[in-house]
Amino acid sequence: MLTEVLGGLPEWLVLGVALGLLASLGAAGVFLVGMRLFPTRARDPAGRFDGDTRRRTEIREYLDGIGEPFAENHPVEDETVAFYLPKRDVAITFDARAFYRIERSGTHAVLVEHEMPGVNLGYRLPFDTPDPRDGDDGRADPTDGIGAGVPGRDPGEAAFATLGLPTGASADEVREAYRAKVKEVHPDHGGDRDEFKRVREAYTAAKQRAEA
Secondary structure, eight states, X not given: OHHHHHHTSOHHHHHHHHHHHHHHHHHHHHHHHHHHHSOOOOOOXXXXXXXXXXXXXXXXXXXXXXXXXXXXXXXXXXXXXXXXETTTTEEEESOHHHHHHHHTSXXXXXXXXXXXXXXXXXXXXXXXXXXXXXXXXXXXXXXXXXXXXXXXXXXXXXXXXXXXXXXXXXXXXXXXXXXXXXXXXXXGGTOOHHHHHHHHHHHHHXXXXXXX
């Protein structure tokens, strides 16, 4: 049957189909031989996360530079965050969903975008951070600059006043007041950088006073 069908076709067409089949089989054979002689290297799983690895490295170096203790891949509110600062109760994450979930808890959440350099993390942390290039331990007094220029003004009282709180406020009240205040002054939201720094310093000082 097949012979009869092919016999009715032009010779040039039959020859072309036969050559095409032979060429396809030859290419497949070459491909198989090449796969055996030069196997593809297994892709390094970490290579798919070059951006994540770079950000982690930059943040790790920054936290080491300012002398801030941290834990990596730490569980917080049923989420695993990239970095957790135990002394400050601060969670640093690359996941927006985890950020919003943690933000509703008592832990301060910091979201790091793909394009943000690790050194810029300091602007988002809820406490005063030293410049890691200064070469010292950088541990500034959290009350430095708070209440300066006001004779007789206690720095601790000034810190509570900056957050709009009485001096007897609890640590939870300090945290809530800071979260509300920082949204108004954060540079990412059009706020003033100096005011943002003053609010961060006030939060650190007030929180330490409330927990004492």
